[in-house]
Amino acid sequence: MDTLNDRHIQSLDLSETLWDRVFTVAPLVIIGTEEGESYDMAPKHMVTPLGFGNYFGFVCTPRHSTFRNIQQTREFTASFPKPDQIVQTSLSATPRSDCYHKAEDILQSLSVLQAKTMRAPVIAGAYLYLECDLFKIIDGFDDYSLITGTIRAAYVDKDYLKVSEWDEREQLMKNPLLAYIAQGRFAKISETYNFPFPKNFKK
Incomplete structure (x- = not known):
């Protein structure tokens, strides 16, 4: 086997932030948490299912109120916005200031609902909602840190529900997905293709 060595391949300096030097594709969700008598919402793209069971996780830092809120309440929501909600998703990242609580401005701009099984908020109009109990935090x-949750409840927009009778390509064409292109771009995914799995492949 030859060693990786090609004039089109460039070595990256790992003393700098690697993920700012390349494009990667990720989901984009809004994490909702209860914060005292109010709440907090924050967009996250380092998110993933954990296995094929009812577990979900995302990366956060103790510097953010999302992290501290989950430590205190031990629960959170995840809203998966649609592409036409990119402005609302961006607004959920509005920083706090000494003059106002973040939630006061978000309420002016976002359509926010309360989750069904907890006081944490969700964004109206998303295509998938998760209501999660804290499982563990991995520092x-x-x-x-990686914040992991056990999914207590989940809800999906019926247009995004996978049904065997529907053509998946056509379904996603009509109901596209939002993707985050790190760092700082986004994409509307509507054109998809069948993946060429090898024969007898099993997950």
Whole structure:
């Protein structure tokens, strides 16, 4: 086997932030948490299902109120917005200031609902909602941590529900997905293709 060595391949300096030097594709969700008598919402793209069971996780830092809120309440929501909600998703990242609580401005701009099984908020109009109990927090990724949750309840927009009778390509064409292109771009995914799995492949 030849060693990786090609004039089109460039070595990256790992003393700099690797993920700012390349494009990657990720989901984009809004994490909702209860914060005292109010709430907090924050967009996250380092998110993933954990296995094929009812577990979900995302990366956060103790510097963010999302992290501290979940430590205190031990629960959170995840809203998966649609592509036409990109502005609302961006507004959920509005920073706090000494003059106002973040939620006061978000309420002016976002359509926010309360989750069914907890006081944490969700964004109206998303295509998938998760209501999660904190499972565990895994520290040690420099100053970041992986927050994992057990999914208590889940809800989906019927147009996005996978049904065997529907053509998936046509369904996604009519109901596209929102993707985050790190760092700082987004995409509307409507054109999809069948993946060429090898024969007898099993998940």
